[in-house]
């Protein structure tokens with residue numbers, strides 16, 4: 001059944017909203033929302049407080065936030081002409097759950113039931129009331145774009161959107177992810193750019209099968225194969241863009257394995273890229289990565305962005321060939 005959000009995305013709203021994202025992605029989010037006429041009222045390390053006037057649909061189309069919440073101070077106004085007025089409970093009361101409010105949760109629950117006429121429904125809800133704001137379930141990233149299957153080390157979709165942007169994929173280009181896992185980066189490349197050909201390699205067949213499923217459900221296709229990133233089955237200079245979330249040596253692999261893998265994989269990436277090629281590589285094994293790039297001599301880092309997520313602080317490195 002097609003997904004029908006319990007929210008009217010075409011309703012014009014005026015609201016104070018908190019958009020939560022990955023640290024490192026805030027600038028891209030600010031750029032997106034300013035382009036829609038929003039005013040940025042406050043910046044947080046992992047989000048923005050904005051004043052937004054307009055339809056929800058273009059805001060919901062941004063890839064750079066995963067949670068949209070109504071500012072706790074703006075709930076009553078939001079019910080009148082903000083996001084909360086756009087909820088479509090289909091004739092029922094708006095369903096809510098109260099999150100981590102500590103002792104205040106009882107008073108909050110009472111208030112939403114008696115003042116707003118909402119229904120407390122912890123298992124199926126439209127609004128999740130958290131200390132940081134009232135989160136709109138229909139506007140979570142996974143609801144807006146669909147949920148991808150994930151491996152334990154899959155790339156967060158907001159991070160994937162940033163990596164794709166940094167890759168500057170031009171129409172028709174060949175894009176390779178030599179550590180593709182469940183294919184998150186390939187899906188984002190397909191959806192956010194117009195590549196000609198997508199290639200994805202991984203050592204594990206089960207992740208390649210997941211990648212094939214993910215690509216299929218999102219209407220994209222890629223050539224997927226089991227291959228070692230240290231020996232890419234690709235001709236020299238045949239790939240325009242490489243995007244990869246490298247094994248950090250924590251959840252996947254180990255620093256010791258990386259000490260051999262990074263030099264081999266980076267040499268291969270340098271080989272398959274032409275002179276004007278570009279790679280965007282995410283890793284938390286930063287010292288090893290930088291030392292390896294220096295030793296490889298064929299490539300250099302032109303940009304680094306720290307993209308914190310889930311307690312880790314990996315960097316996205318934009319890499320080009322030396323002596324272009």
Ligand SMILES: C[S@@+](CC[C@H](N)C(=O)[O-])C[C@H]1O[C@@H](n2cnc3c(N)ncnc32)[C@H](O)[C@@H]1O
Nearest residue numbers: 153154155179180181182184202203228229245
């Ligand atoms: C951080 S994960 C990639 C996550 C992926 N972007 C996703 O969203 O699912 C790293 C992946 O590299 C794969 N891998 C580890 N060593 C490899 C190697 N030598 N060659 C190819 N793939 C390798 C692992 O199986 C894992 O799927």
